[in-house]
Amino acid sequence: MTTIIDGKALAKKINAQTQELVAQLREKQNIIPGIAVVIAGDDAASLIYTRNKHNKAIKLGINSILKKFPANVSQDELLTEIEKLNNDDTIDAILVQQPLPPQLDPEVITNAIVPAKDVDGLNPLNLGKLFANQHGNYPVACTPRGIMRMLAEYNIDLQGKNAVIVGRSILVGKPLLALLNNANATVTMAGRNTRDLSALTKTADILIVATGVPHLIKATDVKPGAVVIDVGINRLSDGKLTGDVDFEAVKAKAQAITPVPGGVGPMTIATLMEQTVDLAQWRHHG
Numbered sequence: 416m417t418t419i420i421d422g423k424a425l426a427k428k429i430n431a432q433t434q435e436l437v438a439q440l441r442e443k444q445n446i447i448p449g450i451a452v453v454i455a456g457d458d459a460a461s462l463i464y465t466r467n468k469h470n471k472a473i474k475l476g477i478n479s480i481l482k483k484f485p486a487n488v489s490q491d492e493l494l495t496e497i498e499k500l501n502n503d504d505t506i507d508a509i510l511v512q513q514p515l516p517p518q519l520d521p522e523v524i525t526n527a528i529v530p531a532k533d534v535d536g537l538n539p540l541n542l543g544k545l546f547a548n549q550h551g552n553y554p555v556a557c558t559p560r561g562i563m564r565m566l567a568e569y570n571i572d573l574q575g576k577n578a579v580i581v582g583r584s585i586l587v588g589k590p591l592l593a594l595l596n597n598a599n600a601t602v603t604m605a606g607r608n609t610r611d612l613s614a615l616t617k618t619a620d621i622l623i624v625a626t627g628v629p630h631l632i633k634a635t636d637v638k639p640g641a642v643v644i645d646v647g648i649n650r651l652s653d654g655k656l657t658g659d660v661d662f663e664a665v666k667a668k669a670q671a672i673t674p675v676p677g678g679v680g681p682m683t684i685a686t687l688m689e690q691t692v693d694l695a696q697w698r699h700h701g
């Protein structure tokens with residue numbers, strides 16, 4: 416029988432733990448973790464995601480501020496806001512929702528966030544520590560961290576396994592490459608342009624897909640018994656969400672698989688909340 420990896424249930428468990436920890440921090444140490452979610456423009460999906468993050472934070476007792484800017488906001492204006500948040504003692508975590516309008520350089524914007532508040536783990540200092548497999552406390556991109564948590568929860572052994580990542584983004588693919596490599600998996604990074612992608616994905620014991628191409632991965636692209644993690648969130652014309660993996664067909668072949676919705680997505684939010692509290696604790700106690 417194929418295991419359906421229940422990201423929603425695990426996220427619920429993690430959120431309950433976060434809520435409990437937040438209550439304790441408030442009671443015993445007078446610490447209230449704070450997150451600022453910054454959004455520019457009026458992309459419908461982005462607005463829903465940022466609102467979901469904001470509402471979840473409030474529900475768990477985390478202080479959350481949602482900073483909305485018009486689509487034509489200037490880079491200087493956004494940088495001024497980030498600088499204010501960097502210096503705001505009530506804020507532990509800063510997230511700038513991607514994608515950004517074209518006049519804004521994502522590299523300049525993410526580099527402006529002070530590394531200690533970089534809850535997306537995108538600052539080169541944090542990414543560098545991750546790639547160096549350094550000890551100590553630093554933030555890691557929430558989706559990859561959530562995926563590693565799911566694999567651990569379901570006792571999926573990574574030692575010496577072939578892991579193939581399809582998708583090379585800085586928010587998902589690249590940090591995952593480092594995390595899986597640090598966990599002693601043998602990692603191959605592929606993209607949509609990879610020649611004979613199917614031959615490669617069929618070598619994967621662990622297959623992680625984050626391309627934004629609906630149903631890119633079919634049953635014929637998967638090795639029997641593989642663990643398949645679907646990071647895709649694609650909204651179809653009928654309003655339904657679907658992943659980058661042909662779930663029904665691949666399910667029949669896989670050892671374990673994440674659904675969309677209810678897989679990686681809820682884990683991303685739960686990890687974001689968890690890491691906000693981590694950042695608050697690290698900032699207060701080192």
Ligand SMILES: Nc1nc(=O)c2c([nH]1)NC[C@@H]1CN(c3ccc(C(=O)N[C@@H](CCC(=O)O)C(=O)O)cc3)C=[N+]21
Nearest residue numbers: 510511512513514535648676677678679680681683684
């Ligand atoms: N700076 C930045 N950090 C991010 O982490 C970030 C971002 N920008 N931009 C957009 C992507 C996308 N993302 C999702 C998070 C949760 C769900 C999620 O909860 N999905 C639910 C379904 C929600 C629904 O029904 O729409 C699920 O899969 O079950 C989806 C997508 C975070 N992202």
